[in-house]
Amino acid sequence: MLEVHHLTVRFSGLTAVDDLSFSVQRGEVFTLMGPNGAGKTTAFNAIGGFIPATQGSVAFKGKPISGLRPAQIAALGIRRTFQNNGILREMSVLENVLTGLELDTPSSFWGCVTGWPASTRAERNATARARAMLDKMGIADLAERPAGDLSFGQQRLVEIARAMVAGAELIMLDEPAVGLSPGDRLHLGQSLRELAAEGVAILLVEHVQDLVMAVSDQVLVLNYGKKIAQCSPEEVRNNKDVLEVYLGHA
């Protein structure tokens, strides 16, 4: 579904991502791991259209998406969350999730300003879908709360709900477990496995080992922008290159 070929991102003299290639299949949870500064988020941003790739290409469902704007990439069925919290603080939780349905709410401008029944119906349907997603994430009771008032962990859940609500085919989650309690992490892991079972491809950047081991089908480990391992979670535990990077010895 997602094909990354020889992706390279350079900032002046620094190579943040170096000749990275991998693919994510439908229904797969694919995790990018690595120490701080390994290039995980840079790779994420290049795939999502937020920064240009210096070399290489990215394709989604066989179509090249390199060079497209983030909104164009979102329209193809790819959604993402942000490492440093992409929550819309001044909106309610429900409104945050509704923005995730921007492309799925077929209400025209003039339909909206005139209160045209078709537009009103589209808005009502979108609201019902957003509420159902909040329910699925276990945060339905927060629907009317200003998102900026929530704890960091709750905000992460709202952001994930927003990414998932539109029925995206590929969801990219940048460190979604940061700030979550162990219980919420467990719940997040279950939600991700459910999504994968529904055929959604998930590209995850994560540090939290228990979540990575519980949900991932494949793990790719980066160090200084280079791929040092790509294998199953069980194998990555015993990979000597990975152990060396994380522990300093094999």
Added chain:
Amino acid sequence: MDKSLPASTGPASRGPRVRYILVIILAALLALPPMVNDYQLFVANTMLVYCLVAVGLNMVLGYLGQLAFASAAFFGIGAYVAGLSMVHLGLGSLPAILAAAVCGGLAGALVGLPALRVRGYYLAIITLAFGELMRWLYVHADGVTFGSGGFNMPGIALFGSELSGTGKYYLFLAVVVIGVGASALLLHSRYGRAFVAVRNNEAAADSLGIAVNRTKIIAFAWSGLITALAGALYAILNGRVSPDTFGISQMLMHFVIVMIGGLGSLAGSVIGAVLLTGLPELLRNFPGLEEIVFSLLLIVVLFFMPKGVGGFLSSRLPWMRERLYREGRGNA
């Protein structure tokens, strides 16, 4: 999950009460003309005009979060287009008002273009310059605009009969109800959410499929349309259009109305317009004190209600909290 904080009493629980209050206010407005004299009716009409102005400016300044000051320019465009289309083209009142709205919308879209590249103080200067450019045009294109002296509006007729003061009031009320109502519907739709999403976090909005540039242009165009509608009504109300009306002091008036009412608050826009147009009239009975009392009042309101009167009421009365409320201040 932390559920120690109470679920808010937000929009879901406020609907019926707000609807009752709106119906009562509308009924009171409909019943107003027989109870007031001509001067008071003129003041009421002025309040209606500035309600639209505040809603139009708040669309860009409050909801979209762009420091843009083209409101007086849109106001002038509305007044000139309505007036000149009646004088030169012989249009009736309603077509002239519609023409003003269309031209205001187009001007808004045009002014929105720089907002795609610049923001903050730079955008503020560019939009202020646009206002001054329009004033220069009104003065120097005197073959069409009658120059610095301005021009008198022809008599205002609707469906063949000339409008009295009461007739104008009902026309204004209808236009304002439609303008504010349509703005409320827009803000409560995906377009309004897109405005606030762009204000809050452009990168996140982009990743959700919100076309950031298009969203900015739409907000500016709607702001221009609504403010130009107000300009058309202003020209009709005063019976005269001249370039000196649409300068910096007019812009400052619009800005103060929105700041007092509350950035990103529709109710605040209306309250700000009523307060800022009504209070000077009340204070007219205290010559010499008018400016002092008015200035002190502004300072006190902004000091104790930094989110404006609308924000203050929202914090005290949860059922008044609007769907797309504005948390902070000054980050336009």
